[in-house]
Amino acid sequence: MIRLLKIEFKKILTYKTFWIIFGLYFLFLALGILLAEVMINSMVSNINSHLPIPLPRAVLYTFPNIWQNMTFFASIRYVMIFPAILVIILITQEFANKTIRQNIINGMSRKEFLVSKFQFLVVLSLTVTVIVTMVIFILGITHTDLGSFSDAFRHMDFVFGFFIQMLTFLCFAFFFGFMLRNTGLSIALFTLYTLIIEPILYFLLKAPFMFENKIYTYLPVNSVIRIVEYPSIPKLTGMLGFQIQDSLSPLSLLIPVIYAGILLGIVTYVMNHKDL
Amino acid sequence: METVLSINGLSKRYGKIQAVKQLEIEIKRGEVFGLLGPNGSGKSTTLGMTLNLITPDSGTFEWFGQPPSKESRKRIGSVIETPNFFPYLSPEKNLEIVADIKGYGHDDITRVLEMVTLSDRRKSKFSTFSFGMRQRLAIASAMLGNPEVMILDEPTNGLDPQGIAQIREIILKVASEGITIILASHLLDEVQKICSHVAVLNKGKKLFSGEVSKVLAISDCIELAAADQQLLGETISRHPQFKSMTHSNGYLQVYFHGDVAPGEINEFAHNNGIVLSHLAERKRSLEQHFLNLLQENQ
Numbered sequence: 001m002i003r004l005l006k007i008e009f010k011k012i013l014t015y016k017t018f019w020i021i022f023g024l025y026f027l028f029l030a031l032g033i034l035l036a037e038v039m040i041n042s043m044v045s046n047i048n049s050h051l052p053i054p055l056p057r058a059v060l061y062t063f064p065n066i067w068q069n070m071t072f073f074a075s076i077r078y079v080m081i082f083p084a085i086l087v088i089i090l091i092t093q094e095f096a097n098k099t100i101r102q103n104i105i106n107g108m109s110r111k112e113f114l115v116s117k118f119q120f121l122v123v124l125s126l127t128v129t130v131i132v133t134m135v136i137f138i139l140g141i142t143h144t145d146l147g148s149f150s151d152a153f154r155h156m157d158f159v160f161g162f163f164i165q166m167l168t169f170l171c172f173a174f175f176f177g178f179m180l181r182n183t184g185l186s187i188a189l190f191t192l193y194t195l196i197i198e199p200i201l202y203f204l205l206k207a208p209f210m211f212e213n214k215i216y217t218y219l220p221v222n223s224v225i226r227i228v229e230y231p232s233i234p235k236l237t238g239m240l241g242f243q244i245q246d247s248l249s250p251l252s253l254l255i256p257v258i259y260a261g262i263l264l265g266i267v268t269y270v271m272n273h274k275d276l
Numbered sequence: 277m278e279t280v281l282s283i284n285g286l287s288k289r290y291g292k293i294q295a296v297k298q299l300e301i302e303i304k305r306g307e308v309f310g311l312l313g314p315n316g317s318g319k320s321t322t323l324g325m326t327l328n329l330i331t332p333d334s335g336t337f338e339w340f341g342q343p344p345s346k347e348s349r350k351r352i353g354s355v356i357e358t359p360n361f362f363p364y365l366s367p368e369k370n371l372e373i374v375a376d377i378k379g380y381g382h383d384d385i386t387r388v389l390e391m392v393t394l395s396d397r398r399k400s401k402f403s404t405f406s407f408g409m410r411q412r413l414a415i416a417s418a419m420l421g422n423p424e425v426m427i428l429d430e431p432t433n434g435l436d437p438q439g440i441a442q443i444r445e446i447i448l449k450v451a452s453e454g455i456t457i458i459l460a461s462h463l464l465d466e467v468q469k470i471c472s473h474v475a476v477l478n479k480g481k482k483l484f485s486g487e488v489s490k491v492l493a494i495s496d497c498i499e500l501a502a503a504d505q506q507l508l509g510e511t512i513s514r515h516p517q518f519k520s521m522t523h524s525n526g527y528l529q530v531y532f533h534g535d536v537a538p539g540e541i542n543e544f545a546h547n548n549g550i551v552l553s554h555l556a557e558r559k560r561s562l563e564q565h566f567l568n569l570l571q572e573n574q
Contacts, residue, residue: 007376015364102360105327106377106417107350275330 004116005123011099012120017089025082026131032073033135036060040231060231061143063152068245069231070136071162077194077225080166083128084173084194088186091117091177101276110271118264121174125166133159161227161248164257169224171260178267194221223255277304279341280425280456281326286335288321288480295321297480299335303458303473305424308451310467310488311460313477319460320357322477323429327354340424350378353418354427359410363403367394367413370402371420380421388416392446408439415446426450429460444470498541500528501554511548512541527554 012018037060048054060069073079094100103113136159140152173190180186198221205216217226229245283301287294296318303309311319324330326337328344339348361370371385389395392412397405405413411431418426428447432440447470451457461467467474468488475485502508505528512518512530519531530541538557545552 003376003379007373010369010373010376011362011365014369015362097362098358098360099362101329101356102374103377104329105349105352105354105356106374107346107379108377109346110328112346273331275324 001115001119004112005119008116008120012090015090018086021082021086021089025079025086025128028079028082029074029132030135032076032079033070033139036069036073036231058231059143061139063140063144064154064156065231066136066140066143067155067158068228070139071132071158071165072228072231074132075162075165075225075228077221080169081191081194083124083166084169084190085187087121087124087170087173088177088190089183090120091174092181092183092186095181096183104276111268114268114271117174121167121170125163125170128166129159129163132162155247157248158228161253164253165224165227168256168260169221171263172220172224175263175267179270198222218255220256220259223252223259227252227256277306279303279338280305280307281337281339281458282341283322283326283337284335286322286325286337287333288318288325288330289333294480296325296332299477299480299482301475301482301485303456305456306454308447308457308459308470308472310471310474311458311477312462312464312467312474314462316479317462317477318480319462319477320429321480323354323356323427323458323460327352327356327427329356351423352425352427353420353423354429355411355414355418355431356427356429357433359414359417361402361410361413361417364401366399366401367405367416368398370413371417374417374420378421384421388419391419391449392416393442408435408442411435411439411443412446415443419450423455425456425458427458427460430462431459432461432463432466497529497531497558498536498538499554499556499558500530500541500545500552501526502545502550502552504550508545508550508552511545511550514548515541515544529558 037058040058040060044055044058060066094103100113104110108116144152176190177183177186180189198219202216202219202222205219217223227248279302281301281303283299286296286299288296299318299322301322311322313319321330325332326339326344327349337344340351342348361367362373365373367389368385371388372382375382375385385398386395389398392415394409394412394416397409402410402413415428415431418428431447432443435443444466447457447459451470457470459467459471471488473486474488476483500508500512505523505526509521509528512521512528515532515536517532517534517536519533521528521530523529538555542552542555
């Protein structure tokens with residue numbers, strides 16, 4: 001198993017495109033995380049100008065709520081699309097360079113090829129999760145009063161939620177790349193679906209049934225996004241009357257995992273039956 | 277001799293086109309086996325099936341007397357159509373990946389790169405390589421870890437004459453080490469120069485197979501003319517090595533058993549009182565011969 005992962009890393013680590021996209025991802029991630037509080041507070045002061053009693057300023061970077069707040073910002077579509085595109089490039093390049101054929105010819109089984117790719121998805125998700133965790137930890141330490149450290153790690157389960165978000169989303173991307181085999185086409189269709197088609201579907205499904213059923217929450221990408229819901233900004237959200245998620249719901253974790261399972265099942269079937 | 281590859285009734289259809297039909301081939305250890313046929317005759321499809329790239333519709337094949345597996349593929353070095361490598365990696369890194377997949381160490385990489393004279397370029401990116409260099413790297417990759425069998429699919433396609441010569445030299449060197457070679461080619465001349473055994477394919481069917489020297493035996497003829505063609509014919513048919521003759525364009529085309537030099541015929545005619553007005557050696561071109569073989573079997 002480690003052997004396959006080593007091979008995978010040899011393929012990737014000196015690939016310039018990989019590092020460029022990875023770098024872009026962290027740039028957007030950092031911007032998202034660092035500007036989150038500023039953006040929310042500019043909204044708050046906007047609203048306040050119309051209200052008789054002003055809302056309090058949002059505080060995003062304090063323990064323990066920072067875990068939920070920042071994993072939410074790290075998992076918005078526009079940020080997660082970067083590692084997804086990376087995954088699409090890596091799998092479609094195997095088809096473009098015909099290295100997938102050469103790997104099989106040289107004695108890799110088709111199953112081993114898929115296992116090596118899936119292992120990579122897990123490692124990539126883990127890496128991103130660890131980095132995000134470290135960023136949150138540092139931000140939290142520098143923004144929290146020493147007195148309230150006791151429950152600093154109370155909401156760390158959202159970090160696990162973020163890992164599942166990343167892994168399932170990357171599985172979706174892998175599915176697109178593997179089935180379409182063409183780099184440009186897969187990136188275009190995946191981006192189109194994630195950023196445009198599904199939000200439109202979401203809107204269309206939500207509007208008429210707002211209070212009757214919640215079918216729109218089962219849309220694939222939406223189900224991933226919903227694992228970690230809106231930032232929990234105490235006081236502010238309470239005053240606005242939002243219902244706040246205070247822990248991960250097992251069902252919301254299960255739905256994207258089921259989607260990813262089905263897509264990987266299709267990928268495995270195709271891999272075993274289609275000519276390369 | 278041990279059988280390396282046996283193909284039993286392998287078939288593959290793409291829509292309306294029967295790419296390979298009920299193919300039967302047996303290749304023994306140490307043979308340099310040519311798969312000869314025009315483009316689209318099913319050579320690549322056949323090799324693709326034996327390497328698990330293409331799923332056959334029916335039929336089976338065995339490597340080393342065993343059902344196909346990834347382990348058997350590790351004992352085979354293959355160059356299929358185009359050289360497939362990661363463009364941004366150096367030959368060294370690309371070969372490391374191959375060695376890692378096959379489960380070999382990296383010690384052999386220097387040797388195979390030297391064998392194809394690419395040692396000095398071992399650190400450059402693959403994308404900077406010329407086509408000939410890419411093809412040589414593909415052969416180096418196939419040579420890694422001394423495979424028992426080497427599969428080469430059109431290895432000289434698209435190369436310049438110098439490149440072709442280099443590749444053929446390498447193949448002959450590999451063959452001399454006792455490695456079984458399976459070579460797919462549409463070039464009769466190539467198969468004849470390199471191979472010991474051959475199977476001729478057309479439209480997915482095997483026309484015939486056997487030793488190259490027998491299957492592709494070429495008959496040369498000598499073209500003659502004299503003032504009295506009738507007498508010339510009668511005389512020449514008494515030559516001890518005479519085989520057959522035909523008439524066309526006012527010349528006699530005479531076939532002999534074994535080698536007969538034109539000078540010898542001239543002397544023979546002269547000794548029998550005939551003065552030749554025309555004497556020429558005609559070799560049937562190899563390509564012509566190949567086309568005839570294909571036509572005869574349509």
